[in-house]
Amino acid sequence: MNKAYLWHPFTQMRDYENTDPLIIERGEGIMLFDVQGRAYYDGFSSVWLNVHGHNVPELNEAIADQLGRVAHSTLLGMANIPAIELAAKLAEITPNGLNKTFYSDSGATGVEIAIKMAFQYWSNRGNTRKKTFVTMDQAYHGDTIGAVSVGAIPLYHEVFRPMLFPSHVIPYPYGYRHTGGAPGAKEATLTALRLLLETSGDEIAALIVEPIVQGAGGMIVMPSGCLREMAELCREHDVLLIADEVATGFGRTGAMFACDLEGVTPDLMVVGKGLTGGYLPVAATLATDEVYGAFHADYLERKTFFHGHSYTGNPLGCAVALASLKLLEERNMVQGVIAKESFVRRKLKALEERPHVGEIRQKGLMIGIELVRDKALREPFAWEDRIGVRVAARARELGMLTRPLGNVIVFIPPLASTEDELDVMTDLLTASIVDVTEGQSSA
Numbered sequence: 397m398n399k400a401y402l403w404h405p406f407t408q409m410r411d412y413e414n415t416d417p418l419i420i421e422r423g424e425g426i427m428l429f430d431v432q433g434r435a436y437y438d439g440f441s442s443v444w445l446n447v448h449g450h451n452v453p454e455l456n457e458a459i460a461d462q463l464g465r466v467a468h469s470t471l472l473g474m475a476n477i478p479a480i481e482l483a484a485k486l487a488e489i490t491p492n493g494l495n496k497t498f499y500s501d502s503g504a505t506g507v508e509i510a511i512k513m514a515f516q517y518w519s520n521r522g523n524t525r526k527k528t529f530v531t532m533d534q535a536y537h538g539d540t541i542g543a544v545s546v547g548a549i550p551l552y553h554e555v556f557r558p559m560l561f562p563s564h565v566i567p568y569p570y571g572y573r574h575t576g577g578a579p580g581a582k583e584a585t586l587t588a589l590r591l592l593l594e595t596s597g598d599e600i601a602a603l604i605v606e607p608i609v610q611g612a613g614g615m616i617v618m619p620s621g622c623l624r625e626m627a628e629l630c631r632e633h634d635v636l637l638i639a640d641e642v643a644t645g646f647g648r649t650g651a652m653f654a655c656d657l658e659g660v661t662p663d664l665m666v667v668g669k670g671l672t673g674g675y676l677p678v679a680a681t682l683a684t685d686e687v688y689g690a691f692h693a694d695y696l697e698r699k700t701f702f703h704g705h706s707y708t709g710n711p712l713g714c715a716v717a718l719a720s721l722k723l724l725e726e727r728n729m730v731q732g733v734i735a736k737e738s739f740v741r742r743k744l745k746a747l748e749e750r751p752h753v754g755e756i757r758q759k760g761l762m763i764g765i766e767l768v769r770d771k772a773l774r775e776p777f778a779w780e781d782r783i784g785v786r787v788a789a790r791a792r793e794l795g796m797l798t799r800p801l802g803n804v805i806v807f808i809p810p811l812a813s814t815e816d817e818l819d820v821m822t823d824l825l826t827a828s829i830v831d832v833t834e835g836q837s838s839a
């Protein structure tokens with residue numbers, strides 16, 4: 397049935413048809429169980445979403461409780477209680493100055509909203525020259541057409557190029573692959589941005605960035621100070637800053653938001669993924685009062701933001717998001733991530749010595765391990781080697797789920813994982829990498 401009727405995202409279905417399909421039946425804590433009853437650690441938080449684990453009583457109750465009132469009512473010109481309360485909560489926990497929440501249902505739609513808002517912001521202010529966007533090499537902002545237009549991963553995005561709007565691309569500071577290391581990479585990014593803003597700043601609406609960690613591009617961690625300097629350059633040149641915190645938000649990097657790590661307040665911020673604890677599809681685009689103000693006008697001026705989705709502000713989703721944020725606070729989980737971060741760092745230390753482990757990158761509980769064919773030369777494995785896919789397959793055999801990004805092995809455990817669980821998961825991760833890259837595996 398699965399193979400007959402489902403078309404899976406980001407999946408070559410011909411390959412998939414020849415695999416032993418994994419069909420999940422239930423979850424408990426950080427474990428997932430398949431229809432055969434086999435247990436797996438959720439080593440990638442079900443694609444970077446999960447915060448508190450699965451089947452969490454408090455979250456289940458929040459949904460059931462709301463379900464007993466109303467499952468959905470629209471936000472077009474009316475409101476519902478969880479949507480209001482969540483917006484107030486987001487204003488409280490996001491960087492100072494972000495006070496207005498616009499809901500949607502995925503990271504991609506949240507990004508679409510941010511870029512449309514940035515574009516219309518300038519137009520509403522009477523500036524019709526500022527129309528383009530700056531993005532960063534290997535950026536991923538979701539899969540709808542606007543989000544793909546500010547995306548820069550050739551494997552995913554190139555085929556659609558003819559239907560996209562063009563964006564400026566500056567390098568993301570990728571120290572491991574820069575001749576000058578992290579300092580050189582940071583300098584190259586800032587120089588490229590400065591130059592671009594000096595020559596073309598007057599036609600640029602906004603810069604969009606994955607703050608501190610570039611996720612799908614390979615878990616690339618920015619050198620410190622880079623984000624803050626980028627934000628300052630934007631401010632100097634009157635260019636809006638859009639922070640895509642879809643992957644990094646809600647404690648993942650060891651701060652509530654990655655922007656907090658450098659005291660940056662963006663003009664627009666997109667959140668999704670972990671917002672509902674990984675339970676339901678709710679995303680939000682937050683705007684400063686300044687951005688909001690440019691839309692606040694006489695009806696006849698046509699400055700309204702004409703955008704919305706059927707399920708914008710869904711009460712069930714907002715209710716579970718509120719419950720998730722409550723647990724995050726009550727259990728002091730963002731603080732907890734910092735302790736877990738150093739535990740995992742110590743555990744993975746030995747892996748650095750292995751012959752095919754090029755670099756281990758980590759911020760909070762967001763970890764990417766870049767595998768290389770030749771360590772001294774930093775020579776990548778060929779794409780055709782599917783090294784990441786093979787390591788993930790081995791991990792599954794050993795009882796842990798993850799999904800690679802090319803040659804980068806992803807380890808993004810739920811924030812609620814205990815040290816004991818992290819201990820087992822890092823052992824499984826190590827074993828999968830060693831088995832596959834050092835040749836003791838059938839995978």
Ligand SMILES: *Cc1c(COP(=O)(O)O)cnc(C)c1O
Nearest residue numbers: 502503504536537538611642643
């Ligand atoms: C996952 C992701 C998105 C897209 O979110 P969806 O909910 O899958 O549409 C956007 N930006 C970043 C940084 C992401 O990691």
